[in-house]
Structure formats: C-alpha cells, structure tokens
Amino acid sequence: MDFNYSDMQRMLxxxxxxxxxxxxxLEHRRAARSEASGVDAEAWAAxxxxxxxxxxxxxxxxxxxGSVEDxxxxxxxxxxxxxxxxxxxxxxxGAHIYARSEGDRSAELAAIAGGEARVxxxxxxxxxxxxxxxxxxxxxxxEGNRLVLNGQKMLAADAPGAGTFLVTxxxxxxxxxxxxxxxxxxxxxxxxxxxxxxxxxxxxxxFDQVALDVEAVIIAxxxxxxxxxxxxxxxxxSLLAQAVGSMESCLDVCSAYVKERQQFGQPIGKFQSLQxxxxxxxxxxxxxxxxxxxxxxxxxAEPAARQRAVSLASITVKxxxxxxxxxxxxxxxxxxxxxxxxxxxxxxxLMVIEKLFGDIDFHIRRVAAS
Amino acid sequence: xxxxxxxxxxxxxxxxxxxxxxxLPADMEARQRxxxxxxxxxxxxxxxxxxxxxxGWTVPQWPVEHGGLGWSPMQLFVFQEEQDAAYAPxxxxxxxxxxxxxxxxxxxxxxxxxxxxxxxNGEYIWAQGFSEPGNGSDLANLRTQAxxxxxxxxxxxxxxxxxxxxxxxxGFFLVRTDPTVKPQxxxxxxxxxxxxxxxxxxxxPMINDDCELCEVFLDNVEVPxxxxxxxxxxxxxxxxxxxxxxxxxxxxxxxxxxxVQRAKDIAVAEGLARDxxxxxxxxxxxxxxxxxxxxVLRTLAGEDYRYDDxxxxxxxxxxxxxxQHAITELQTDLLGAKATRLFAVEADRRDPAPxxxxxxxxxxxxxxxxxxxxxxxxxxxVQKNIIAKLAxxx
Numbered sequence: 001m002d003f004n005y006s007d008m009q010r011m012l013x014x015x016x017x018x019x020x021x022x023x024x025x026l027e028h029r030r031a032a033r034s035e036a037s038g039v040d041a042e043a044w045a046a047x048x049x050x051x052x053x054x055x056x057x058x059x060x061x062x063x064x065x066g067s068v069e070d071x072x073x074x075x076x077x078x079x080x081x082x083x084x085x086x087x088x089x090x091x092x093x094g095a096h097i098y099a100r101s102e103g104d105r106s107a108e109l110a111a112i113a114g115g116e117a118r119v120x121x122x123x124x125x126x127x128x129x130x131x132x133x134x135x136x137x138x139x140x141x142x143e144g145n146r147l148v149l150n151g152q153k154m155l156a157a158d159a160p161g162a163g164t165f166l167v168t169x170x171x172x173x174x175x176x177x178x179x180x181x182x183x184x185x186x187x188x189x190x191x192x193x194x195x196x197x198x199x200x201x202x203x204x205x206x207f208d209q210v211a212l213d214v215e216a217v218i219i220a221x222x223x224x225x226x227x228x229x230x231x232x233x234x235x236x237x238s239l240l241a242q243a244v245g246s247m248e249s250c251l252d253v254c255s256a257y258v259k260e261r262q263q264f265g266q267p268i269g270k271f272q273s274l275q276x277x278x279x280x281x282x283x284x285x286x287x288x289x290x291x292x293x294x295x296x297x298x299x300x301a302e303p304a305a306r307q308r309a310v311s312l313a314s315i316t317v318k319x320x321x322x323x324x325x326x327x328x329x330x331x332x333x334x335x336x337x338x339x340x341x342x343x344x345x346x347x348x349x350l351m352v353i354e355k356l357f358g359d360i361d362f363h364i365r366r367v368a369a370s
Numbered sequence: 371x372x373x374x375x376x377x378x379x380x381x382x383x384x385x386x387x388x389x390x391x392x393x394l395p396a397d398m399e400a401r402q403r404x405x406x407x408x409x410x411x412x413x414x415x416x417x418x419x420x421x422x423x424x425x426g427w428t429v430p431q432w433p434v435e436h437g438g439l440g441w442s443p444m445q446l447f448v449f450q451e452e453q454d455a456a457y458a459p460x461x462x463x464x465x466x467x468x469x470x471x472x473x474x475x476x477x478x479x480x481x482x483x484x485x486x487x488x489x490x491n492g493e494y495i496w497a498q499g500f501s502e503p504g505n506g507s508d509l510a511n512l513r514t515q516a517x518x519x520x521x522x523x524x525x526x527x528x529x530x531x532x533x534x535x536x537x538x539x540x541g542f543f544l545v546r547t548d549p550t551v552k553p554q555x556x557x558x559x560x561x562x563x564x565x566x567x568x569x570x571x572x573x574x575p576m577i578n579d580d581c582e583l584c585e586v587f588l589d590n591v592e593v594p595x596x597x598x599x600x601x602x603x604x605x606x607x608x609x610x611x612x613x614x615x616x617x618x619x620x621x622x623x624x625x626x627x628x629x630v631q632r633a634k635d636i637a638v639a640e641g642l643a644r645d646x647x648x649x650x651x652x653x654x655x656x657x658x659x660x661x662x663x664x665x666v667l668r669t670l671a672g673e674d675y676r677y678d679d680x681x682x683x684x685x686x687x688x689x690x691x692x693x694q695h696a697i698t699e700l701q702t703d704l705l706g707a708k709a710t711r712l713f714a715v716e717a718d719r720r721d722p723a724p725x726x727x728x729x730x731x732x733x734x735x736x737x738x739x740x741x742x743x744x745x746x747x748x749x750x751x752v753q754k755n756i757i758a759k760l761a762x763x764x
Contacts, residue, residue, distance in 0.1 A: 126725050129640070129706045154725055155707050192723075196710045197734065204725050263508040273751045326695075329577075329741055333506050333749065334531050337742050339575035347577065348738075351702075352710045359706060361647065 003293065009073045015050060016077035024081040026342050029199065036193065037161035038201030039085055039118065048115025053091045056234075061099055061109050068234065068299040072241040072292065079242030080249045082345050084200040086118055086158035088242070093235035094119035097166055097179055100227045101218040108164075108181075119181075120162035122153040122205050123228070130362045132232060133225060136177050138169040138207065140217075147171075147212040149182065152204070157356060159184075159203035160193035166218070167207070168228060176221030179228065186210050198349040229303060232357050233310045237299060239353045240292050240317045246346050246353075247285045247321055250328040253342050254278060258331055268331075277327050284320035291316030308370045311363035318360045321350040382445055386452045393421050394458050402457040404732035408580055408739055412495055412537050414459040419492025422461060428490050429466050436474045436482070437490045443670040447618075454624035464496040464533070465489035469542040471615055472559065472608050476600035481561070485540070494539035497564060499529040499586055500609065507752050509544075510553045510606065514588060516545035516560060518595065523547070523560065525568075525591040531746070535584035536571045538564045544605050557605035561597040568592070578738035579714055613747070617683040618666045620747055621690035626659045629697045636704045636729050651700055655693065662689050681761040684753040691743035691750060698737035709734050 005013060023043055032040050047053050056071050057063020071092060078087055095112050098105040111117035125137055138151025149169060159165060165182045182189060188210035191203040219227045255278065258269030268274055291313040298309030325347040329336035336343045354360065398414050422428045431446050432438035441449065453460075470489045473481050488494065505511045514527025525545055535541065541562045548556035562569070568591035573581040600608060634652055637643045665686055668675070675682065702709045713731040723731075744750040758764040 124707065152725070155710070157710075194723075195712045197712045197738075198710075202711070204723075262504070263506065271751070273754065326741070330744060330750070333745050334501070334742070337577050337745070339577060344577040347741075355707050355710050359703065361703060362706075364647075 005073060009070060012070060013073050013077055016052075016074055017080075019046065019050065020077055020081040020083060024083055026345065029082055029345060030339065033195070033199040036201070038158065038195075038199070039161035043083075044085055044118075045115050047085070047087070047091075048113065052087070053095075053115055054113035056092060057095050057109050057113055058099055061106055063095075063099075063109065063113055068237060069296050071234075072237060072296055075238040075241035076245035076248070079245030079349075082198075082246065082249075082342075082349050083242075084198050084349065086120065086161060086200075088235045088238040089120050089158040089162070090118045092238045093121055093231045094166060096231040096234050097121075097219060097227060100223075100230070102220065103215065103218070105218065117164060118158070118162045119164045119166055120156050120159040121231075122156040122159065122165045122167045122182075124153060124155045126152060126154055128154075130358045132228065132358075136168050136170045138167060139172060140169050140178065140180060140212070141172045145214065147180075147214060147216065149180065149188075149207045149210040149212055151207050153207070154204045155202050156191075156205055157196075157202045158200065159191055159205060160201040165189075165205060168224065171217070171221050174221040177224040177228065178217050178221040179219035179224050180212060180216045181218050182207065182210060182212065182216065196352055198345070198352040200352070226303065229307065233306055234299070236310055236314060236357050237292070237295055239356060240288075240295065240313055243317050243321045243350055243353045244285070244289050244292050246350055247281075247288060247324045250324050250343065250346050251278075251281060251285055253346070254281065254328045254331050257343075261333075274331060277331060281324045281327050284323045288317040288320040291320075304370065308367060311358075311366040311370070314358065314363040315360055315367065318354045318363070321354060322360075325350040376444060379444055379448055383448050383452065386449055387456075389425060389427075390452055390456045390458055393425075394418075394456055398459065399457050402459055404728075405735070406457060406459065406732075408578060408732060408735045411459055411582075412534055415462050416492050416495065418459040419461045423491050428461055428492060429470065431467075432470065432474065436470075436486055447666075447670055451624045451627070455628055457628075462489070462492055462495060464498050464542075465492075467615065467619075468498060468612050469496050469561070472542070472599060472612050475611070476559075476604070476608055478596070478599075480596065481599065485561070495534050495537055497532045497535040497538035497541035497584075497586070499532055499535075499541050499543035499562070501529065501531045503528060503530050503585075507749055509609075510557070512544055512546060512557065514543065514545045515549070516547050516558065516593070518547070521595050523593045523595060523598070525560070525562065525588045525593055527588050529586040529588070530574075530583075532571075532584045532586050534582050535564065535586050536573055540564060541586070542599075544609055547602050547605075551603070554606040555603050557609075558602045559599040559605040559608045560593055561599060562588075562591065562593050566591050566593065576739075577741070578735040579712065580735070580739060614680075614683075617679070618669050618686060620683065621662055621666050621686035622694055622743070623659075623663055623666050623690065626662065626690060626693045626697060629694075629701070630655050630659050632729075633697055633700050633704065636701055636733075639727055639729050640704050640706070642704060648704070655697055655700065658689065658693055659697075662686070662693065665689070678760040681757045684748075684756045684760075687747065688750060688753050688757075694740045694743035698733070698740045701733050702737045705730055705733060 051064055052074055054063040055066040059065035098108050140147050140149050163184050167180050167182050168177050169180055171178045188208045190206045193201055193203040196202055258274055259267050261268045295309045295313035298306050328343045329347050332341055332343050335341045419428050429437050430439040430441045434440050473485050502512050516523040516525045541564050543560045543562055544557050545560050546556050547558040568589045570587040572585045574583050575581050637648050642648045708730050
C-alpha cells in the first residue's frame with residue numbers, strides 16, 4: 001500500500017490549490033452568492049482548461065481517464081476552498097451517467113469536458129426521503145414515435161446552472177427506472193430555483209407534456225437503478241472528499257484563530273478546554289480521511305460491497321464533519337456566527353454535504369440492511 | 371418535601387391561556403411560529419408589548435410600586451410558559467428584564483419617571499451595549515471610554531452584538547469612566563440616546579441570513595451626565611445584578627419544551643413518528659427537558675441546597691443550551707434533504723413554496739441561530755469553569 005500522492009496527483013493538487021487559493025477567497029465567495037445560477041462562469045471555464053471536467057471521463061470517450069482517487073484528490077482541494085460550483089453534479093455524477101450510456105454520447109461528454117455543458121440530476125419527488133430505489137411517479141409515455149414526459153421533481157441540486165436535466169422516470173410499459181436527458185429550456189419544463197444554505201442553487205422542476213426524442217433515454221429502465229446507484233456513490237465520494245478538505249481548512253482556520261484571539265490576558269488557545277476541543281477536531285478529521293480512503297479502495301468493487309463501503313465512509317465523514325464544524329464555530333465565539341468569518345461558511349457547506357444524496361441516518365440504515 | 375403541583379396555579383394558567391388566545395393576532399402567531407427568533411421581530415415585539423399593556427401585564431415581575439403585579443415566581447413561570455407555548459412574541463426583553471430593573475433599583479427619580487412608563491408601555495426598543503470586539507467572555511476588560519466634561523460625558527469606543535441597535539431609541543452602555551483603578555471598579559452604567567450625533571450602527575450579516583445584531587461605533591458622543599445610572603464606577607455591580615436577575619431564564623426551558631413538541635409534530639408530518647431511531651432520540655430529549663424543568667422548579671421554589679447558587683445557575687445554562695442544540699439538530703435531521711434550503715423570511719412570505727410542507731420554512735434558520743446558545747451569556751466553557759470553581763473550589 002502507498003498512501004502518498006503520485007506525481008500526477010501532486011501536480012493536480014498543487015495546481016488546484018494555487019488556482020483556487022487565488023480566486024476562491026472568502027470575499028469572492030460572499031460576492032458570488034448573488035449569481036442566480038450558482039456558478040462562477042469564468043472559473044468554470046478555467047476548470048475546463050485545467051482538465052478537471054475531463055478528469056473522470058474515460059480516455060476512449062475523449063476524457064483524461066483519471067481514477068476515482070484522482071477525482072477525490074481534486075475534490076479535497078475544492079472542499080478546502082468552499083467551491084460550490086457543480087463539479088460533483090456535472091463532472092462526476094453526470095459524466096458517469098453519460099459514460100455508461102448504451103449509445104454514443106461522446107458529443108455530450110466533450111461538452112462537459114470543455115465546460116460548455118452542465119447537467120443536474122432530477123430525482124427526488126415530493127414527499128420523498130432519499131428514495132433512490134423507489135419507482136418514479138415521473139412518467140414517460142409514448143405518443144406515436146415521440147416520447148412525452150410528465151412529473152414533478154424537487155430539490156434538484158445545481159439545476160439552476162445546468163442546461164440539461166438528467167431525469168429519473170418510469171417508462172410506460174417497462175419495468176425499472178430510466179434516466180432521460182431533458183433540455184432545461186424545452187417547452188413544458190418549469191424550474192423554480194432557490195438558494196441552498198451554502199450559496200449553491202437547487203430547483204423544483206415541473207415537467208408538463210414535455211416532448212422528447214427517443215435518444216433522450218440515455219439509460220434504459222433495465223439498467224437505470226444500477227447506473228444511478230454507481231453515479232450517486234461516485235458523487236458521494238466527491239462530496240466526502242470535499243468535506244475532508246473543508247474540515248482540514250477548519251483546523252487551519254481555528255488553530256490560527258485561537259492563537260490570535262486574546263481573552264483574560266492570553267491567547268484563548270492557552271486554555272486547556274479549547275486545546276481539547278482542537279484535539280477532538282483533529283482526531284475526527286484524521287478518521288474522516290481514513291474513511292474516505294476505505295471507500296476509494298472499494299469504489300470499483302461489486303455493488304453491494306461498494307455501497308456498504310461508501311455508506312460506512314459517509315457515516316464516519318459526515319459525523320466528523322458535524323463535530324468539526326460545530327466545535328469550530330464554538331471556538332470562534334460570536335464571530336463564528338457571522339457571515340464575515342470563514343468558519344460559518346464551512347459550517348453551512350458541511351451541513352449541506354451531510355444532507356445531500358443521503359444523510360447520516362440514511363447511511364446507517366443502508367449499512368444495517370447490508 | 372411536597373412535590374405536588376400548586377392547585378391554585380391551574381386556574382391562573384387557564385386565565386393566562388385564555389387571555390393570550392384572545393389577544394394574539396393570527397398573523398403574528400403564524401410569523402412567530404415559522405420565523406420567531408430568527409429575523410426582524412421588532413414590529414411584533416412592540417405590538418405584543420402594547421397589546422399586553424392593555425391588561426397591565428408587561429412587567430409583572432417588577433415591584434408593585436413600579437407596575438409589577440406581585441405574582442409569585444411560579445405564576446411568572448406559568449405566564450412566560452404560556453406565552454412561549456402559544457408562539458407569542460417575546461416582550462421587549464432588554465427594557466423589561468435588563469435596564470428596567472437597574473433603573474428602578476439604582477436610578478434617580480427623574481430616570482424612573484422618564485424611562486419606566488415607556489418600558490411598561492412598549493414605546494420603543496432598548497439596545498444593550500456591553501460586549502466589545504476584543505471583550506466577549508472577558509467583559510470586565512471593556513475599553514469604551516466616557517470622560518466627564520462639565521455636565522456631560524464624551525464617549526468613544528465600539529460595542530458589538532447589540533441586538534436591533536439600528537431600530538433602538540435608547541441604549542444602556544457599560545463604559546470606562548476611570549482608567550486608573552482595577553478594571554471592574556472603573557466601569558459605569560450610562561443611558562445613551564441612540565440618535566445622538568457620533569453614533570454609527572452597522573448591522574452584522576449572520577450565518578442564518580439574519581442581521582439583527584449590530585456593531586455600534588461611538589465617536590465623541592455627548593451624553594448628559596444625568597444619564598449615568600447610580601454611582602460612577604458601580605456599573606460592573608449593576609451589570610452583574612442585571613445578569614443575575616433571572617437565574618432560570620438561561621435554561622430556555624420554555625423554548626426547549628415547545629421545540630421538543632414541535633420535533634414530535636415534524637416527525638409525524640415526515641412519517642417518522644414510529645421509527646425506532648427517531649423515537650429513541652426524541653425520548654432522550656424529552657427525558658432531559660423534563661429533568662431540566664424540575665431543576666428550574668427547584669431554583670424557583672428556593673431550595674436550600676448544599677452547592678453554590680451560581681454553580682446551579684450554570685447547570686441550567688449548560689443543560690438548556692445543549693438541549694437548544696440537540697433539539698434543533700433533531701428538527702433539522704427530520705427534514706432530510708429539505709434542510710438544505712435557505713428560506714429568506716421576506717421572500718418566503720411573498721412567495722410561499724407550495725410543494726414544501728409548512729413545517730419546513732424557518733426551522734434550519736432557527737437551528738443555525740441556536741448555535742449561539744453555547745456562546746452568549748457566558749460560553750459553555752466559561753460555565754464549566756464556574757461550576758469547577760464554585761461547586762468544588764477548583
């Protein structure tokens with residue numbers, strides 16, 4: 001075993017830290033939140049230029065053919081600088097679904113790699129709770145040789161900045177769940193966007209008699225469930241890695257703060273009660289990175305083993321992330337409660353990550369059932 | 371020992387409950403139910419105080435000669451519990467529970483006549499100017515200076531975490547009037563007209579999109595010397611008096627009771643009421659809230675206990691603040707992915723989200739706000755230091 005980064009991973013991380021460190025300052029983040037799409041377009045173009053959006057696309061399909069480990073290394077850097085641009089939605093989850101399509105999707109994948117296309121998964125339906133294996137009420141029916149989509153989706157993360165929605169749906173007369181690609185601008189598509197706590201965007205999306213070509217079905221119903229599960233696990237791994245990066249930033253920010261902040265005539269970091277809080281945060285963060293590596297090792301395993309590993313890692317990382325962000329905020333006192341200190345942004349980002357694609361409770365149940 | 375509830379309180383509780391049900395406007399209740407404690411409440415706070423003033427119920431805890439009602443501690447407990455349970459706004463707290471008692475205890479007759487009726491009637495909001503950027507837990511080290519110049523003080527300095535300072539008419543400030551003596555002895559308690567030239571207020575954007583807390587900058591602000599309360603240099607004593615005045619409020623027992631109930635309601639609405647994991651979490655919280663209520667009752671009933679009162683007050687604060695966290699964390703978790711959405715109060719009132727159950731908006735904003743429970747009024751760590759020192763002499 002070798003836990004050290006390869007030369008390629010080192011270079012990837014160095015360039016990511018350099019670019020993100022320059023651009024994704026706290027001031028940038030606070031100003032960029034007013035962008036309704038939730039995307040910094042200039043930065044997104046740079047992500048494409050740096051090769052990040054092609055990273056996980058197989059070489060045979062025009063990508064860089066990077067490993068899941070490479071993707072995780074990049075994701076830690078994104079998390080460390082609180083980047084909420086839809087890397088996981090588009091370059092991980094979306095790219096995986098297209099890459100697993102039966103037909104030739106090289107044009108779509110090239111558009112993702114080039115930064116021209118962003119996609120968002122639209123799966124959740126009203127009244128649901130992480131129901132990734134449940135049949136979809138959103139339906140595709142046949143009218144002649146056309147397909148027609150009807151249904152209501154909720155909480156499609158990153159949808160406001162996406163040109164294409166990847167919609168899970170039941171196809172009339174077929175068993176299983178299909179994944180269909182729907183143009184965000186198509187007639188009959190109505191997206192109601194809103195901000196999430198971390199400044200990213202999501203939308204509820206209504207599909208009313210939306211006409212689709214047959215090619216819109218990128219994953220047939222027979223394979224939809226399996227491909228969706230793979231894509232969600234990969235996206236979850238990216239989010240877990242982002243959480244680890246964010247937690248490691250929390251350690252940096254907090255250790256600097258407790259050395260600088262003076263009360264009762266000394267830096268507050270001299271107080272043992274606060275030293276022990278920092279030590280607890282350190283322990284949790286270390287365990288979180290280990291949990292991430294365990295999941296990475298199982299990322300290509302057969303589905304049951306992969307899902308179990310991803311869920312175990314999710315429990316570890318997501319629990320740790322809540323401890324670190326909550327204690328990090330406590331160490332900052334009142335300032336931690338303000339939008340003007342970085343810790344509150346990590347707090348909100350880690351809260352959103354905990355709740356996306358399955359919360360701690362969801363993963364506990366998945367492990368218990370495995 | 372007699373642990374039976376006081377029968378006379380039953381009728382009293384009925385009377386209070388009926389009065390609140392009659393008086394509380396439905397729109398105010400709905401606003402408070404969703405967003406109470408998060409964003410702008412000034413309008414509701416003052417309106418509710420004025421409504422209660424019609425019954426003479428705004429300062430029941432004050433001495434009778436200043437407008438109090440002579441209610442027992444248990445009656446006051448019931449009165450506050452019924453208001454909180456009904457989602458009535460909190461009546462202007464800084465006036466009725468902070469500066470008011472300082473003025474009627476230590477103030478001049480002129481100050482009493484000028485300020486106490488205005489507090490009773492909910493005429494305006496008071497700002498509390500205690501904390502400074504460099505001094506949170508270490509309050510005695512405050513630096514804002516007031517220098518006597520003839521018949522006025524010239525005040526320079528900066529305060530922080532001042533609630534609703536931008537909308538306050540008057541503020542009560544701790545200022546350093548004597549830099550030569552030891553820190554606690556050089557502090558005075560000064561009432562300042564917030565419209566005075568030289569005062570600048572900046573609202574601070576917070577983690578939950580709230581911006582009710584403010585920074586207050588004082589630049590050569592002239593304050594008539596008659597606005598000093600009590601003795602110069604006694605401000606620290608008055609501040610301690612004020613902060614010790616209500617030892618049981620820091621338990622947030624009414625909030626905790628109400629919000630556990632709300633968590634149960636949300637569990638039902640989310641279809642999780644029979645889930646064993648959720649049931650276990652709720653049962654633990656209910657057990658802890660129930661014990662906390664009895665801890666509060668012991669203090670209110672004046673139990674003669676072997677440990678120091680202040681250590682016991684810290685028990686209430688430690689337990690209450692942890693419950694504020696745990697209960698709102700549970701509410702957040704019950705929402706699943708729906709907890710990720712940021713609901714902005716104003717936008718959501720204009721444009722409600724029809725797909726979203728009505729128990730969602732406001733809950734996560736409240737949970738974010740509750741993170742401050744272990745920070746304000748003495749951090750969790752400071753409370754533990756107090757217990758170690760006063761209970762055990764460590």
